[in-house]
Amino acid sequence: MTLTFPYRFAIALFGEDGTELGTIAVKRDWEPAAEWTRLRFQRRGELALDANGSASVLPLWEELLGEPYCCGYRVQITQPGGQAVASDFPITDFRDFANATASAFVEQKRLREGEVYTYMVVAHPTAPEAPDAGGLQVTNASPRIPAGDASLDSFLVRATPHGAPDVLDIPVFVSSQVLEEAAAQTRACQGTETGGVLIGSLWRDRTAGEIFAEVKAQIPAEHAAGTKVRLTFTPTTWTAAEAALRLRGRGEIYLGYWHSHPVREWCKTRTCTLEAQKVCRFAKDFFSADDEAVMRAAFPRAYCVAIVANDTAFTDLTFSMFGNHQGMIRPRGFYILEEQRNVA
Ligand SMILES: [Zn+2]
Incomplete structure (x- = not known):
């Protein structure tokens, strides 16, 4: 799939009194949104x-202000001889980039430390005569999704939900044995991060219109x-x-990875009390920037x-x-699948 950018996105930052402080071209990773779509x-x-069409990132114009102001963006995929499909994404996806820009502006003394700022996203068409003027096209190999046929119901009847599975996310079933092994390995390596590669299969239920x-x-x-803080493959x-x-x-494939967070060890070095650990943001549903980087580099689908x-x-x-939820890595629910133990 080729990712094309007919528009260039930029962020305009405004200070507390509404003065425009500057406009900076947006640098962001669009692939997770394209993959999600x-x-x-x-x-x-x-x-x-095996869709091998072309995906474009397009602006969604702000209703009142109109072009070039955006209220979000759209990833549109066209396939040869097929109908175009599209997903829309909110302007809040630019928040991280706006925050980073604001920090840079503080360093450059263009914005006061602690000053409230606002931002707007603008988009301008890229010059058609310069198609290769730097990063306008990204091609990813995107191999075919290797999904066999199976019934989703036949999995659901022997599964227990863990967390709250969201209909927007594909159902993921994890063998209870995988979790048992991960637990044993975590206990054996207590104090340092450990982990492994998750393997398995993708299935398609044509009747339910679902891939899982x-x-x-x-x-x-x-x-x-x-180490105490990081696992590298x-x-x-x-x-x-x-x-x-x-x-x-x-014929199994890589479906992701698992790793441990030795929170008890992290807390020891920070001398956190037990009570403090209970509300610590690292204790549950914490996924670091390093964790996201591993995901992006090794398991981008x-x-x-x-x-x-x-x-x-x-x-x-x-x-x-954690998984790709509308183009962002977010905590998500899943299903635990009891092993079918063979009775001799
Ligand atoms: Zn981690």
Whole structure:
């Protein structure tokens, strides 16, 4: 899929009294929004699983002010001989970039520390005569989604929801054995981060108009370098994961990764009390910028998920899941699948 940018987006920052402080070209990663859009329409059967069309990022004009002011943006995918499909995204997606711009302005003394600012997003057409004038086109390899046919109901009847699964997200089923292994590995490595690669299958239920994922196993990242704060997957980890996938020989794919957060250890070094840990933002549903970077680099597809094992001192191990939700990595619900134990 090729991502094209017929418009250039910029942020205009205004100070407390409404003076315009400057306009800065937006730098952001648009691919998660494009990936999300593609999967959204593949789920509904409106885009082929091997959809190799072209996606464009377009402005949504602000109703009252009109062009060039935006109230959001649209990712539109056109496929040869097919109908165009599109998802709209809110202006709040630019908030992180606006905050970063404001910080830079404070450093440059263009904005006072603590001064309230507002921002607007503007878009201008890119010059058609300069199609390669720097980052206007991004191509991603986007291989076909390898989904076999299965009934969603046959999974739901033997699953227990964990958290609140949202209809906007694809259903993800995780084998209880994967969670048991992750828990055991986390306890064995208490104090340092540990993790693994999640593997399994994608399924399509044509009747329900849904694609869903089944996480069947985890491959421990034995060769990853774990520290108190960060787990990195080394090339040796990937070689081991590839070998394990081949050995299993079931046509499984990478569905994401899991890692532990040794919160009890982090809190020790910060000398947090037990009471403070209970409300600590690291104790549950915390996904760091590093965690997002791993996700983006290694598991960029919209169906990929990350599981975090929260190891705190005040309660048993808990699990959080994160995934691409409308183009942003957000905590999400999932289903735990009891293993079908074979009776001899
Ligand atoms: Zn983490």
